[in-house]
Amino acid sequence: MNLFSLQGKTALITGGTHGLGMAMAEGLAQAGAALLITSTTPSKLDEAIQRYQSQGFTATGYIFDVTDEHEAEKQVAAMEAWHGKIDILVNNAGIIKRVMAVDMSVEDFRKVIDVDLVGAFIMSKLVARSMIARKSGKIINICSMMSELGRDNVSAYASAKGGLKMLTKNLATEWARHNIQVNGIGPGYFATTQTEPIRVDGNPFNEFIISRTPAGHWGDPKDLAGTAIFLASDASKFINGQIIYVDGGILATIGKPANE
Template sequence: MSDENPLHLFDLTGKVALVTGATRGLGRAIAAGLARAGAHVVVAGRSKETAEKVAAELAADGTRTSALELDVTRPEQARRALVRTAGQHGSLDILVNNAGVIERHPAEAYPADAWHKVIDTNVNGTFFLTQEAGSLMLTQGHGRIVNIASVLAYSGGRNVVAYAASKGALVQVTRALAAEWAGRGVHVNAIAAGYFATDLTQDLRDDTTRSQALLSRVPAGRFGRPEELIGAVIFFASPAADYVHGALLEVDGGWTAA
């Protein structure tokens, strides 16, 4: 047995990581965590100014960050952004697909434009960005892709039919890509995130009745904190997960276990 400190398995020093939707909520926490683990983190967001602001704030802790304007629903922009990022930094080692939207409407009255907005962002945008990133990584011979899915990939939820459908699709995209790319050096895995205290759940948390009903089903009895997702992302992005492909890890306070 090696006497080497196993913590080195989680060291991301020298790696380049791009995190989508990184200007707030889970994305910002993930970006900060990857940076503290040693990676150069590219903070990607639809607003260039906001991405630059967040990157500067994270860099104030002494970490290495940069900003990137990126709208995942615009494939050509995404392709150029990825090529530029890889060119500037010499590689693209890690992609965290965190960008996502949710629209709440009763299923029988779900607007077509709301459906398309959710699917275009959470499924189409994520896939085409991953396709571009995967092509770069396959050429390099290595890479880590982490998709942020949801426990709603398992349970339907109310008034979120498009979101539930999109996260279920993302899980299957993860598995299909892992089956194709595992033998070529590219790892694709996903996290089924539970209910976290972010702006996406603000309305839910503000509704005392709905919030209490939800938390009664969560064994941990509370909403997750964004920083509690960091460990799972670092695991998938690091050498600790060298033999992990197509996995779905629940980080949900026990929701799926109950």
């Protein structure tokens, strides 16, 4: 099982203060990685760091906006100076604005693209510099089923996540020669605090997700940990430019089969 060990590794997870980002960070820490967690909200960051440390994990927090290239550059330099190196980058920070395209402002559209796509580019570029020098590194971009599918009222989000899928492939192409693997994870629909209000019997969207998912239920955030560990470890050293969809089978089918 040494193939999956992250002992001695340092993992930077952007936006890893809650939800799926926290679930993946906990998985990486359980495999042995020290955590660097970013956020733009001090209170959320403090709470998250306390949770990680209460589980015996090594975790340090940093406050900055991934879309601010100048500030991100300073913070990455500080991380590398303090921790020595960043072995794993998980580009998880993101936002969504659910507005029909005809009603969405250009400002809001650009904001989603900036956080979900440009922020991932900035962080990858900054962290990759030392990875290239060391000839070693893992970058995991958190994509989405909206990297493949369209849906009402998420035009900006789907555009960003579709772009992130292609950014993943292009960075993999450029950096594979330096022994850097750039891959993505595309989560399906998961049971988190954010989705709790709609995960109730009788809610049309809840019924739609359950009926549309071959597994027949929402995902548990812990289901993402294994994929994150795999892509962050030596077990995936010849896998590059791929997106692994952890979605209970949604993208594999045109619909859940009827009960026989």
